[in-house]
Amino acid sequence: MFEVFELNPTEIRLNKDKDQLTVTFEDGKSFSYSAEFLRITSPSAEVQGHAEHQRKTVPGKKNVKIESIESVGNYAIQLNFDDGHDTGIFSWKHLYETGMNHDKLWDRYLDEMQEKGLSR
Amino acid sequence: MSEEVSKERVLEMLQKVKGPDQDSDIVSLGLVSEIVENGGKVYFSISIEPGRAEELEPMRQAAEEVVGRIDGVKSVAVTLTADRKPGQDSAPQAGAAPAGGPNLASGQIPMPNIKNIIAVASGKGGVGKSTTAVNLALAFAANGLKTGILDADIYGPSIPRLLGLAGQHPEPGGDGDSIKPMKAFGMEVMSIGFLVDEDAPMIWRGPMVMSALTQMLQFVTWGELDVLVVDMPPGTGDAQLTMSQAVPIAGAVIVSTPQDLSLIDARKGLNMFKQVKVPVLGIVENMSYFLCPSCGERSNIFSTGGAEAEAEAIKVPFLGAVPLHMDIREKSDAGQPITVSDPKSIHAGIYRSIADKAWDELERIKKKNVYTPKIIVE
Numbered sequence: 225m226f227e228v229f230e231l232n233p234t235e236i237r238l239n240k241d242k243d244q245l246t247v248t249f250e251d252g253k254s255f256s257y258s259a260e261f262l263r264i265t266s267p268s269a270e271v272q273g274h275a276e277h278q279r280k281t282v283p284g285k286k287n288v289k290i291e292s293i294e295s296v297g298n299y300a301i302q303l304n305f306d307d308g309h310d311t312g313i314f315s316w317k318h319l320y321e322t323g324m325n326h327d328k329l330w331d332r333y334l335d336e337m338q339e340k341g342l343s344r
Numbered sequence: 345m346s347e348e349v350s351k352e353r354v355l356e357m358l359q360k361v362k363g364p365d366q367d368s369d370i371v372s373l374g375l376v377s378e379i380v381e382n383g384g385k386v387y388f389s390i391s392i393e394p395g396r397a398e399e400l401e402p403m404r405q406a407a408e409e410v411v412g413r414i415d416g417v418k419s420v421a422v423t424l425t426a427d428r429k430p431g432q433d434s435a436p437q438a439g440a441a442p443a444g445g446p447n448l449a450s451g452q453i454p455m456p457n458i459k460n461i462i463a464v465a466s467g468k469g470g471v472g473k474s475t476t477a478v479n480l481a482l483a484f485a486a487n488g489l490k491t492g493i494l495d496a497d498i499y500g501p502s503i504p505r506l507l508g509l510a511g512q513h514p515e516p517g518g519d520g521d522s523i524k525p526m527k528a529f530g531m532e533v534m535s536i537g538f539l540v541d542e543d544a545p546m547i548w549r550g551p552m553v554m555s556a557l558t559q560m561l562q563f564v565t566w567g568e569l570d571v572l573v574v575d576m577p578p579g580t581g582d583a584q585l586t587m588s589q590a591v592p593i594a595g596a597v598i599v600s601t602p603q604d605l606s607l608i609d610a611r612k613g614l615n616m617f618k619q620v621k622v623p624v625l626g627i628v629e630n631m632s633y634f635l636c637p638s639c640g641e642r643s644n645i646f647s648t649g650g651a652e653a654e655a656e657a658i659k660v661p662f663l664g665a666v667p668l669h670m671d672i673r674e675k676s677d678a679g680q681p682i683t684v685s686d687p688k689s690i691h692a693g694i695y696r697s698i699a700d701k702a703w704d705e706l707e708r709i710k711k712k713n714v715y716t717p718k719i720i721v722e
Binding site for chain 1: 588589592619620622719722
């Protein structure tokens with residue numbers, strides 16, 4: 225079924241060190257994401273593939289930074305990372321959902337890293 | 345190991361190809377588009393005058409041939425396009441645009457002269473979207489707003505005809521790349537229909553759609569406008585997405601006939617705008633009923649009230665019902681839209697009322713401030 229994500233963010237803030245993004249939504253919820261977290265959960269097909277089994281575990285992004293933010297229409301932002309990754313369109317929905325599931329996603333990432341013998 | 349093919353090298357080779365005048369080369373004539381290179385495959389287009397494609401086929405082949413000779417080139421695809429005036433410089437890249445106006449975020453095309461952009465859309469073709477767009481724009485103008493209309497229906501541009509401008513061409517602006525909008529009934533008007541033959545089929549690949557639209561937004565020297573009405577292409581494809589992403593659309597008006605089928609499509613259009621967070625100002629029911637010009641009997645050909653019920657179901661305002669009437673159709677096709685040619689008519693009144701409602705909704709939404717969030721970089 226078609227679903228529309230109704231919540232809009234009111235503020236998107238990138239810190240001075242460019243390694244942490246804080247997004248505040250209309251419902252008052254505020255999420256902070258490290259640049260590394262955003263990079264490894266990027267909605268880009270480069271990371272997510274086209275199906276769950278194609279999803280990649282991206283190693284070595286501990287020190288990645290966000291160089292700039294561009295808005296995409298009224299529904300998303302595009303983040304430009306300093307490792308050249310710029311194909312992820314972070315919709316409000318994606319940001320809200322990854323914010324809500326931050327710890328779960330982060331633990332999964334760490335587990336996958338260990339499983340595959342990769343390092344941050 | 346595949347070595348990268350440089351664009352400079354491609355252009356260098358293309359200087360060997362003579363242009364349509366058999367004198368200067370196609371590069372110095374500025375006919376070569378942006379060159380796209382991907383893994384040894386090279387793509388670009390050459391601008392030509394409409395109607396000369398067959399005659400200039402050898403030029404196209406020559407271009408493919410010389411580029412094919414470059415080391416590392418695996419394949420070459422050259423197309424002839426008639427969407428720019430010959431001799432005009434290649435369009436600069438989007439990145440060369442000046443910095444944005446007050447409400448614009450980066451990544452969007454800055455349109456600082458335009459206070460509000462309203463998109464008129466439909467889920468499918470043939471529901472009278474362009475006629476509605478024209479009369480809506482004229483109704484805004486009649487209400488004292490400085491108004492422009494952009495025909496973004498690149499597949500079937502009909503605004504030139506509807507405004508009596510068919511066959512006319514806009515003038516180039518001051519700085520070579522820009523185009524001055526045309527004028528009709530006190531409005532500024534731009535359409536891809538001014539730049540190409542009316543009968544020429546518009547066969548566009550996705551990326552071409554995007555570049556045609558962004559060029560019309562970027563290189564038209566719009567004056568100070570209170571509102572720009574955009575006649576969107578029907579459907580929910582590339583062109584609609586480009587528009588929704590490239591410019592800050594303040595709101596969308598959806599046109600539908602009362603038929604179920606049309607309404608299903610209208611709902612798709614509506615959901616697309618919701619998905620990309622463009623507020624929907626409301627639904628217009630077009631061809632709502634038929635008033636017999638001789639006996640005055642009202643026939644609900646497509647049944648009626650469907651759009652109103654739909655609007656209620658999906659919680660968007662119902663802006664009004666426009667009857668299927670000879671006068672609207674005849675005056676539209678003659679380039680004399682009813683809002684200006686017969687302003688005292690019932691139909692003109694309906695369009696003005698639709699414009700009022702849409703404008704009220706726009707003001708209401710703006711107060712709610714559903715626009716893009718503040719982006720702060722510390």
